[in-house]
Amino acid sequence: MRNTLRLSQLLNKEKRNIEDATAEAPPSAPQGDQHLSRAKESLASLLNEPNIPRAVKAELATEYETLQAMLDKLEHGHIHIAVFGRVSVGKSSLLNALIGENRFYTSALHGATRHAEMGLWEQSNDGHVYLCDTPGINEIDGEEREKLAHEVAARSDLVLYVVDGDITETEIKALHILAAENRPLLLILNKSDRYTKDERELLMGQLRKHTEGLVQPQNIVQCTAAPTERIYVEVDQQGNEREVRRQPPADVDSLRDRLWKILESEGKTLAAINAGIFAGRLSDQVAHRITELKQEVARKIINNYCLAKGLAVAFNPVPITDIVAAAALDISLIIHLSRIYGLPITSREAGSVIGVIMTQMAALMGAVWAMNLISSLLKLGSVGLSTVLTASAQGSVAYYGTLVVGRTAERYFAQGKSWGELGPKRVVKEILASIDRASVLKQARADIGSRLSRSSS
Secondary structure: OHHHHHHHHHHHHHHHHHHHHHHHOOOOHHHHHHHHHHHHHHHHHHHOOOOOOHHHHHHOHHHHHHHHHHHHHHHOOEEEEEEEEOOOOOHHHHHHHHHOOOOOOOOOOOOOOOOOEEEEEEEOOOOEEEEEEOOOOOOOOOHHHHHHHHHHHHOOOEEEEEEOOOOOHHHHHHHHHHHHOOOOEEEEEOOHHHOOHHHHHHHHHHHHHHOOOOOOHHHEEEOEOOOOOEEEEEEOOOOOEEEEEEOOOOEOHHHHHHHHHHHHHHHHHHHHHHHHHHHHHHHHHHHHHHHHHHHHHHHHHHHHHHHHHHHHHHHOOOOOHHHHHHHHHHHHHHHHHHHHOOOOOOHHHHHHHHHHHHHHHHHHOHHHHHHHHHHHHHHHHOOHHHHHHHHHHHHHHHHHHHHHHHHHHHHHHHOOOOOOOOHHHHHHHHHHHHOOHHHHHHHHHHHHHHHHHHHHO
16 A cells, blocks of 8 residues: 555656656757656556555556556657547548548548547657547547547647637537646647638637637647648640649648657657656556555454444443453454554554544543443343343444444554544544444444344343
8 A cells, every 4th residue: 555655656746747847948858868767667667566456457457558558658769649629620631631641531421530540650760650540529429439539639648639710619628628637739720721811810819819728829730631622724735724623732831840849859758748647547546446445344344343342342241341341352453454554553552543532532422432331330230131221232332432443543544644634533523424323323233132132042
């Protein structure tokens, strides 16, 4: 547990360091190499962390496979650029124009891209740059495709958010999601040839206004991936004229220039940040699942101790001493819980923890503990059925008390042997509020009464 949490903290710290360095100034090549090296170490550490239970790795097998793929991607120096946007804004055409060939499927029909596709854009000495196509985010009955698009974009180093006009409400919502995931974004106004010069200037102003704080102004670029056919007049050698329809060449030079400027100065850092973000999230998932497993074990242990203490108090015929004897069970419970959370303590320390809990419980519910003492004293003059009733009542209170002690101690260990900023009183109060006392006492009384009846028969 502690190792996993420490790993998560290291990953988050590393991610912040990388982001801070990137925000301060465009990184130099050596800085990019350093960021990449740190990211590789973080991913490898998480993959090879020996204290992660096999059950947790099995549950998160898909995430671990992605993590391994990311590590391989970093090792080979790969950069992934994904397009994102509504149906029919020209995402596939844009990628084809960048690559210079019809690698990605396009169609006049809505939703031509059904699955994520990837193609090599350029190869350099440092590695490879891949372009990733994604399905449209507003495709009818395309919830799975929208989910896939988000996943691909989240795992890419750079996202090209493509629009073909003023940004819509649906696009703004998706853009906020990507920005919240710390995705480096370029906003692309595609099909710009459909607008006049004045209209393009107006549109670019609107896009800058609507995406302020989400996309940097210099990363809002206009282009035309698949220009509309135009009519040209051709004159042959005899002077005869004829009209021909021809598609002008794509205009993506401004986008290509901006991309290469970013990749040359920040490519390795972008890859490192993306990997660090994913690894940090996986580390959080691992830590959360390990905590859940520990809680499941702890709850079973607590319930066993609750019944054992309830029975010990109910069966003990000597007044007052049953309460003292039962306190030893609480100490054993605290020690047991400390081992589950990997924070072993001594009997004296366990007694100190119980003392703190009991003090707060007495202040918050003194009447219940008064009833516990009275029930114990009633044993002196009770026989037969009366003894069963008073013993069952006292045992139920003891059961409930140990439940509160156990869950409060569990919170204490889960927080790293800490009561938190608000102290033990607040923790005990929250635990008391989370337990349905009437139901617990009723169930405890029934279980203990049943055991007492069987014992006396």
